[in-house]
Amino acid sequence: MQNNLGTSLYPGSFQEIPSCIQEGSLVFTSAHIPEVQSDPSKLKDLVDQLHARKAKVMCDVDDQTASQYEFETLDDFARAMDLDILRLDFGFTLEEIDQIAFRIPVALNASTIETETKKWLLARHPNLLFVHNFYPRPETGLDLETFYTMSEGVPAADLSVFIPGDEILRGPLFQGLPTLESHRYVSPYVAWTQFKRLGIDQILVGDPGLSERELNFIQKAMQGVYPVPVLLEDFADLSILDKPFTIRADSPKTLRRLAESRLMHGPAKSIAPSNTIRRVRGSLCQDNEEYGRYAGEIMITASDYPADDKVNVIGHVHPRYTQLLDFIPNGAKIQLVQADEYGLSELCK
Numbered sequence: 526m527q528n529n530l531g532t533s534l535y536p537g538s539f540q541e542i543p544s545c546i547q548e549g550s551l552v553f554t555s556a557h558i559p560e561v562q563s564d565p566s567k568l569k570d571l572v573d574q575l576h577a578r579k580a581k582v583m584c585d586v587d588d589q590t591a592s593q594y595e596f597e598t599l600d601d602f603a604r605a606m607d608l609d610i611l612r613l614d615f616g617f618t619l620e621e622i623d624q625i626a627f628r629i630p631v632a633l634n635a636s637t638i639e640t641e642t643k644k645w646l647l648a649r650h651p652n653l654l655f656v657h658n659f660y661p662r663p664e665t666g667l668d669l670e671t672f673y674t675m676s677e678g679v680p681a682a683d684l685s686v687f688i689p690g691d692e693i694l695r696g697p698l699f700q701g702l703p704t705l706e707s708h709r710y711v712s713p714y715v716a717w718t719q720f721k722r723l724g725i726d727q728i729l730v731g732d733p734g735l736s737e738r739e740l741n742f743i744q745k746a747m748q749g750v751y752p753v754p755v756l757l758e759d760f761a762d763l764s765i766l767d768k769p770f771t772i773r774a775d776s777p778k779t780l781r782r783l784a785e786s787r788l789m790h791g792p793a794k795s796i797a798p799s800n801t802i803r804r805v806r807g808s809l810c811q812d813n814e815e816y817g818r819y820a821g822e823i824m825i826t827a828s829d830y831p832a833d834d835k836v837n838v839i840g841h842v843h844p845r846y847t848q849l850l851d852f853i854p855n856g857a858k859i860q861l862v863q864a865d866e867y868g869l870s871e872l873c874k
Contacts, residue, residue, distance in 0.1 A: 530717070530743055531685070531729035533702070534575070535695065536567035539733055545740055548579035551685075553612075553656075553729050555585040556602075562593050565606070572607050581609040583632055583656070588616030603629050612656055626650045632685070634658060636667070636704075640678040647683065655679045659687035659702035659731040661695070666706030681724035688716035693734020702731025712845050714742040718751065718852040738867045745860070751853050753825075754864040755809055757840035760799055764789070765823065769858045776855050779828035783859075786811070786823035796820050800838045804830040807842040807850065809861070825850060843869050 531551035532543065535558060546552060552575050554568070561568045572582050584606065586599065596602040603611055612632040613622055619642065625631055626646070633646070635655035647653055657675070660666040667675070676684055689701030691713050701709045708716040713735055720728050742752045750769050757763070770783040796813045804810055808826045812819055815835035825842060827850040842850065843864040853859060 530740075530747065531727060532733070532735065533687075533695075533729060533731050534571060534733055536561045536571045538695070539571075542574050542578060543735075545735070545744075546575065546578050546580050550578070550580040551583060551727065551729065552580050553583050553585070553687075553731075556590045556594070557585060557587070557614075565594050569606055576607065582607075583610040583612055583654075584608045585612045585614050587614045588621075599625060600628055610654065622646065623649065626653065632656045635679060635684060636675050643678040647679070653683060654685055654727070655683055656685040656729075657687065657704040659704055660706065661698050661700060661702055663698075663700050663709060664706065666703050666709060668706060672705060682726065684725055685727040685729060686720055686725055687729050687731035688713050688720070690730050690732025690734045691739055692736040694732045704731075711848065713739045714746070715846060715848045715852070717743050718746065718849055721746070722852040722854060738869075741867075750858045750860050751849065752862045753849055753853075753859050754843040754846050754867060754869055755840050755861050756843055756864050757809070758800060758838070761809075761839040766861050766863055769860055770823070771858050772853065772855050774856045779826065780830075781825040781827060781850060781853075781855075783823045783825070787819070787821045789821060796837070798834060798837065801832055801834050801836060802838050803832045804836065804838055805841075807844070807847040808838050809840040809842065811837045811839050813837050827851065845869065 530545065531553060532546060533553040535554055537558070554571060556568065575582050586602070591597065591599045591602045594602055596605065599611060610630045610632050612634070613625065614634055615637070622633065623646065630652065632654040633656070636658040643655065657667070657672070686704045687702055688708055689703045694700065695702055703709050703716065705716070713730060717728055745752050765786070770785050773782040773784045776782045796811065798813045798815060804826045806826055806828055810824050810826060812822045813835055814820050
């Protein structure tokens, strides 16, 4: 499966195909929608529009789908709707799954199939994709330990997961559609970054709406530079914004050191002590002239540190994005971006 940001669209609940859906994009949809079962043309219309963008369409089905749509077999249903992948949700025996997978590209529910069964199926069908559930009801999403357990036996390349949207949420609950409960109310970009850190490439947005801001951040990260929205103090040097920095490979877990930062300041440039306050998690800090030839280095604290007369606090990572500090790996490139430019300052009030 192509490394891409996937999304979800549901027949009858969208106005136009989002611009982020392009050639090779994986789009999830579902046949378990009453409005569609009463009018199958809505599903076919959606698939046709997505294929016009050269996207791939994966449709959630169960053992009753064919008959509900008045087809004799799932094969007939898949051909009539021109679907690329069927996600076999529930109601199928192992033998049925095995036989269907020989005839049609399928994805299986990673959240409900036992590890040994997954291994057996992958040995027989190397192109199988395992897709975790999303969980509309708050408190029911997977915890990380359970996610690891349920993912055993499946290579990360064959695993797909859901993160919530943030602009248009799917009803009837409108509480996000994440695989992990911890992602329900976080930034979709943060959720995406955690799954990338776990080695998962195929990540889908469960809800039908992702804001331009979050999409922009994810697309930049996919290109190799992770944006980190920050709120700078008035005295901070604005030249640190919008340029790539590398997190030093030897950075400790609680202090992300920006490798190129010290080189930005020549030996004659003085950085006077200013705002040498306690450094809380997410503080953007710069060593001042009291550190002598080490002055100028910029670090981001991933934990709390005491005040230090030799360290200026020049800003903070926006609170919505501090979890990025746990998931962006050492050696990665980041870009400090002004949170105000993305309409984020109001979220702090």
